[in-house]
Amino acid sequence: MRVAGEVLSVKRVGAHHHLTLVAPGVAERFRPGGFVALGVGGPLSESLLRRTFSIYRARPTGAYGGTVEVVFPVTDPGTEWLARAAAGTAVDVVGPLGRPYALPKEPVACTLVGSGHGSAPLFGLAERLRERGCGVHMVLGATTGAELFGALEAKRAAKTVVVTTEDGSVGITGRPTDVLPELLSRTATDVVYASGPTPMLHAAALAAEAHGAWSQTAVEQEMACGTGICLTCVLPVVGEDGVTRMVRACTEGPVFRGDRVRWGDIGSVPEDAWGAPRVGGPR
Amino acid sequence: MSDVDLTTTVAGLTLPNPVMTAAGCAGTGKELDQFFDVSELGAVVTRTVTLDPVAGAPMPRMTATPSGMLSAVGLQGPGLQGFLATELPWLAQRRARAVVSIAGATLGEYGELARRVGNSPGVTAVEVNLAIANGDNRGRDFASEPYQAAKVLEVVRRDVPRGIPVLAKLSADVDDIVDVARAVTKAGADALVMINAVRGMAIDPRTLRPTLGAVTGGLSGPALHPLAVRCVWDVHEALPEVPVIGVGGVRTGYDALELILAGASAVQVGTAVFADPTTPMRVVADLRHELARRDIACVADVVGRAHHQEGDRP
Numbered sequence: 001m002r003v004a005g006e007v008l009s010v011k012r013v014g015a016h017h018h019l020t021l022v023a024p025g026v027a028e029r030f031r032p033g034g035f036v037a038l039g040v041g042g043p044l045s046e047s048l049l050r051r052t053f054s055i056y057r058a059r060p061t062g063a064y065g066g067t068v069e070v071v072f073p074v075t076d077p078g079t080e081w082l083a084r085a086a087a088g089t090a091v092d093v094v095g096p097l098g099r100p101y102a103l104p105k106e107p108v109a110c111t112l113v114g115s116g117h118g119s120a121p122l123f124g125l126a127e128r129l130r131e132r133g134c135g136v137h138m139v140l141g142a143t144t145g146a147e148l149f150g151a152l153e154a155k156r157a158a159k160t161v162v163v164t165t166e167d168g169s170v171g172i173t174g175r176p177t178d179v180l181p182e183l184l185s186r187t188a189t190d191v192v193y194a195s196g197p198t199p200m201l202h203a204a205a206l207a208a209e210a211h212g213a214w215s216q217t218a219v220e221q222e223m224a225c226g227t228g229i230c231l232t233c234v235l236p237v238v239g240e241d242g243v244t245r246m247v248r249a250c251t252e253g254p255v256f257r258g259d260r261v262r263w264g265d266i267g268s269v270p271e272d273a274w275g276a277p278r279v280g281g282p283r
Numbered sequence: 284m285s286d287v288d289l290t291t292t293v294a295g296l297t298l299p300n301p302v303m304t305a306a307g308c309a310g311t312g313k314e315l316d317q318f319f320d321v322s323e324l325g326a327v328v329t330r331t332v333t334l335d336p337v338a339g340a341p342m343p344r345m346t347a348t349p350s351g352m353l354s355a356v357g358l359q360g361p362g363l364q365g366f367l368a369t370e371l372p373w374l375a376q377r378r379a380r381a382v383v384s385i386a387g388a389t390l391g392e393y394g395e396l397a398r399r400v401g402n403s404p405g406v407t408a409v410e411v412n413l414a415i416a417n418g419d420n421r422g423r424d425f426a427s428e429p430y431q432a433a434k435v436l437e438v439v440r441r442d443v444p445r446g447i448p449v450l451a452k453l454s455a456d457v458d459d460i461v462d463v464a465r466a467v468t469k470a471g472a473d474a475l476v477m478i479n480a481v482r483g484m485a486i487d488p489r490t491l492r493p494t495l496g497a498v499t500g501g502l503s504g505p506a507l508h509p510l511a512v513r514c515v516w517d518v519h520e521a522l523p524e525v526p527v528i529g530v531g532g533v534r535t536g537y538d539a540l541e542l543i544l545a546g547a548s549a550v551q552v553g554t555a556v557f558a559d560p561t562t563p564m565r566v567v568a569d570l571r572h573e574l575a576r577r578d579i580a581c582v583a584d585v586v587g588r589a590h591h592q593e594g595d596r597p
Contacts (some may be wrong), residue, residue, distance in 0.1 A: 049557060
């Protein structure tokens with residue numbers, strides 16, 4: 001759905017910005033792993049395309065009506081505008097979009113791994129998993145301490161919390177996936193949930209596979225429309241039939257089974273993909 | 284205001300309103316149907332259908348540019364068989380007026396697509412995408428030469444049953460769009476769709492290399508709108524009897540009206556759909572308002588109105 005939203009607040013959280021929007025109707029439909037596409041720059045903006053953000057929290061009711069929260073770093077003029085937006089600024093919201101994280105039917109052990117602001121969607125997920133009686137463990141990583149997100153909240157959300165930074169400023173020195181093999185064994189994890197940049201998701205999917213766990217990975221692909229129309233956010237994913245197809249991160253994803261994504265081929269069209277140019281063919 | 288008549292006629296088709304989606308900007312129709320009833324549109328133009336499945340261009344496929352976007356998707360799609368099996372029947376079942384966009388790599392492919400699409404149930408019209416490298420002519424676009432473009436239209440018109448209009452989608456990347464318009468109409472095109480995205484390019488500020496995986500791409504969006512208005516104007520001036528569907532940067536009712544005043548009998552909404560999926564129906568409502576405030580009772584009355592000298596402001 002599309003709603004005329006409004007900025008309620010923007011707060012700095014370390015290197016990130018935590019934006020709360022009034023967006024009635026979006027929260028009711030939210031499931032962890034879903035995202036919103038926000039119009040940036042206001043009515044006179046020459047920036048046509050939306051920016052997409054994984055949903056951190058969504059509250060259907062409250063003093064301001066339904067709200068949606070996202071967490072992001074400033075990466076371009078569009079996110080810069082959002083970061084500086086005053087309370088009351090009109091922001092057009094389309095969402096929630098995308099296929100959310102699949103939840104286990106049984107109360108199994110789950111490890112949630114996030115990197116930087118990619119950790120944001122894991123908290124709503126942790127809540128849903130706990131409601132189902134699942135054991136929840138979390139690994140949060142970042143390059144530096146300032147880029148970590150939600151380390152304090154994680155203590156409430158999970159039984160086990162491991163924090164890593166690449167510069168060693170907080171927690172264990174290294175990447176979040178470095179600690180996964182040991183943690184997955186120790187917690188007897190059945191499902192790994194991951195959110196963050198592609199190399200991290202790849203490593204998480206491999207660690208899950210080595211341990212014999214399922215993995216659910218939420219990819220971060222740049223999108224133009226977020227609604228499945230423009231076909232610019234595609235990545236190679238192997239289907240049930242063993243055939244690789246270029247599928248849309250926005251509608252077939254953003255959450256994929258980690259063992260289905262051809263991580264090393266993201267960004268290209270593999271030669272054996274459905275419809276790939278045939279060698280010696282006309283195009 | 285509600286008594287404004289938006290009915291329009293294009294190449295023998297009567298549409299309840301002049302707003303269509305542009306090729307490749309409506310997905311399968313289902314994506315937009317979550318936001319509004321696609322059967323309320325003047326017509327839905329499908330993605331461009333190719334004979335075989337196409338995986339599409341390498342990433343990145345898109346980059347935002349001032350008031351527009353640059354994209355190279357490479358016609359990713361399921362191929363004719365997949366399209367006829369799933370996408371077209373859905374549009375027909377929803378009673379959407381489906382205009383099927385087709386593209387071949389050779390004249391033979393265009394012919395086969397025309398035959399098989401033209402004989403499928405639920406096709407309102409066939410739109411011929413000519414912005415395709417011609418395998419038989421050193422890879423130059425069919426759209427870039429009047430002679431080559433006309434040959435395609437001849438083949439498609441011959442193979443699509445009478446009664447189903449054939450629309451030629453023209454490119455502005457040519458010496459004189461009127462020459463191409465004249466050639467394809469003579470070859471049998473029942474209407475012209477103008478304009479396709481124009482070729483553009485961006486260079487990545489970090490890598491200092493081309494931003495798009497395909498190096499160049501199509502520039503679309505509001506940045507293109509004045510160019511579309513000019514092309515529609517030129518062709519309507521030269522060939523006033525040829526129906527034109529205007530496309531290029533439409534996001535408001537007035538953008539649509541501008542193309543209509545320049546000579547278009549209908550308009551297509553493209554890139555603005557990516558920014559806001561509700562745009563097409565908003566343009567319908569907006570256009571109704573733009574006409575009402577000028578006391579225009581029928582949109583059909585102002586097609587090409589900007590060419591008239593009489594002076595009295597509509």
